[in-house]
Amino acid sequence: MRSLMKSASSVAVVVALCGQTMAADMLQTLGPGEGALSIVAWAGYIERGETDAAYDWVTDFEKQTGCMVSVKTANTSDEMVALMNEGGFDLVTASGDASLRLVAGKRVQPINTALIPSWSTLDERLQNAPWHTVDGVHYGTPYVWGPNVLMYNTETFPEAPTSWNVVFEEMTLPDGQSNSGRVQAYDGPIYIADAANYLMAHNPELGITDPYQLNEDQYAAALDLLRGQRQIVSRYWHDAYVQMDDFKNEGVVASGSWPFQVNVLQYDGAPIASTIPEEGATGWADTTMLHAESEHPNCAYMWMEHSLSPKVQATLRHGSALCHPFPPRARAMNS
Numbered sequence: 001m002r003s004l005m006k007s008a009s010s011v012a013v014v015v016a017l018c019g020q021t022m023a024a025d026m027l028q029t030l031g032p033g034e035g036a037l038s039i040v041a042w043a044g045y046i047e048r049g050e051t052d053a054a055y056d057w058v059t060d061f062e063k064q065t066g067c068m069v070s071v072k073t074a075n076t077s078d079e080m081v082a083l084m085n086e087g088g089f090d091l092v093t094a095s096g097d098a099s100l101r102l103v104a105g106k107r108v109q110p111i112n113t114a115l116i117p118s119w120s121t122l123d124e125r126l127q128n129a130p131w132h133t134v135d136g137v138h139y140g141t142p143y144v145w146g147p148n149v150l151m152y153n154t155e156t157f158p159e160a161p162t163s164w165n166v167v168f169e170e171m172t173l174p175d176g177q178s179n180s181g182r183v184q185a186y187d188g189p190i191y192i193a194d195a196a197n198y199l200m201a202h203n204p205e206l207g208i209t210d211p212y213q214l215n216e217d218q219y220a221a222a223l224d225l226l227r228g229q230r231q232i233v234s235r236y237w238h239d240a241y242v243q244m245d246d247f248k249n250e251g252v253v254a255s256g257s258w259p260f261q262v263n264v265l266q267y268d269g270a271p272i273a274s275t276i277p278e279e280g281a282t283g284w285a286d287t288t289m290l291h292a293e294s295e296h297p298n299c300a301y302m303w304m305e306h307s308l309s310p311k312v313q314a315t316l317r318h319g320s321a322l323c324h325p326f327p328p329r330a331r332a333m334n335s
Contacts, residue, residue: 026112035299147259148281152274
């Protein structure tokens with residue numbers, strides 16, 4: 001059995017062996033803030049009103065705590081891991097594609113949930129999520145989660161596409177033109193799960209029940225689909241802002257994307273919408289994790305509590321649309 005989460009499973013074994021040692025280093029009491037806080041984050045995750053004054057969850061935090069926040073935007077999970085390996089940061093909003101790698105590399109430390117009062121308000125499924133909980137030890141605070149949506153140009157698609165086939169198979173689109181050279185795919189191994197999700201619906205004979213757990217034949221079929229897709233893809237994207245520019249200026253009309261890009265493009269007045277096609281969708285769940293050598297742990301714990309506050313979570317949901325309840329067919333997986 002080949003598993004797309006094979007490396008993560010190996011990580012869990014390694015961390016289980018050293019979890020007790022690392023757990024002993026947890027902060028036991030919360031002290032005064034150190035005056036600064038450095039965060040590695042996805043685009044749109046740490047807003048201070050620069051994009052829209054209505055969405056600012058940094059300024060009040062700085063006033064209340066004296067912890068001045070600096071943010072380094074990372075475009076991929078690999079970049080997040082690399083930055084945390086380099087050091088010099090306190091927190092990272094790690095994807096499920098990076099979190100267990102950070103734990104295995106001892107780049108993050110266990111958190112003391114007793115120092116985060118709002119922890120008790122979290123859904124237990126998020127409290128104990130396997131992408132940040134190892135051998136009963138918590139290595140992060142859940143932050144946001146949502147679907148990988150199909151973003152499309154409404155001038156090309158007067159009606160929402162009903163299938164992911166518009167990005168996987170060559171075809172004539174509603175505007176009478178081919179999709180070749182006008183669609184994109186995500187630049188990362190985790191995208192294999194999107195291909196498997198599509199095959200689950202269209203090739204039931206493969207017997208795929210979990211896009212993240214594939215046997216040899218299922219894995220080969222997913223790779224074949226992606227090789228075929230390569231013939232029509234104009235760019236494999238990983239930078240959210242580059243993808244937005246491609247939709248505005250380079251003739252791209254359909255791609256898997258995040259709600260962040262959809263909202264920003266709509267805010268700019270672009271003819272953009274998104275949908276969850278009939279096959280469902282993969283998704284992501286990101287975790288705020290504390291660097292093993294954080295220089296500002298008190299400010300970091302204050303931020304983790306702040307990040308769970310109703311105000312922050314409400315503006316995340318309403319403004320950046322980063323947290324979405326999944327439609328019935330959407331699958332909550334970590335990308």
